[in-house]
Amino acid sequence: MLRLIFPPRCAVCDGLLEPREQRRGAHASCEKRLSFVRGPVCMHCGRPVARGEREYCCDCGRRFLQTKSPYRGRRPFSFIRQGKAVFVYEGDIKQTMYRFKYDNRREYASFLADCAFESLGSWLLGGGFLAAVPVPMYWRKQRSRGYNQAELLAEAVAERAHIPCVPHAVSRIRNTRPQKELNDTERENNLKSAFHAADFVVQYKRILLVDDIYTTGSTAEAVAEELCRAGAQEIFFLAACTGKGFEEEI
């Protein structure tokens, strides 16, 4: 019945889908146009880097240089062990993410999770993750939007990985300004004490943190720090989309 009122549409072009394409959620030809992350990626956050010899993207490089490591030596430090992303945030996927976020296209979570398992399946299944945790949205914002797209994605990923999705593991206790409006220092202050992890997090030693779009990584880093404070030991990160790491590198 619902399908008659809201016939399934392509997650990429928003056109109607033939019955055989409905399970996938997108036209095969549209999916081919998407920029899957390929080639050399940042060892830390998984975003593409320009040259194979470069280990980290510019944001990760900067973070590692600035953050005082609690370890000795020159080992780069982050609360996130490793991050991966499915798509480069360019071209058609931008519209997909916009509708997923603002236009109530909750069903895109399934398409995005399928894509994630096609490109990162062995990492997602073999990583030993004990729970998927979405990057939280401030409760008031979530109430007005009706859902948190990161949570929908985390649920779809968790289901395929046969692990629990634990959206209440960490919550956003302050409404922060959008990170993209701020400089580095403001970003850090903006995120300080913005998140609170529940005590039960301690039972999930190895967590897969999930978000829709990875930009500079400061939000993910702040959430990971709070999860570790609450007793988690290893945080990994999955984003549906990531920026390119080499625009500012030259």
Ligand SMILES: [Zn+2]
């Ligand atoms: Zn299409």
Ligand SMILES: [Zn+2]
């Ligand atoms: Zn990076």
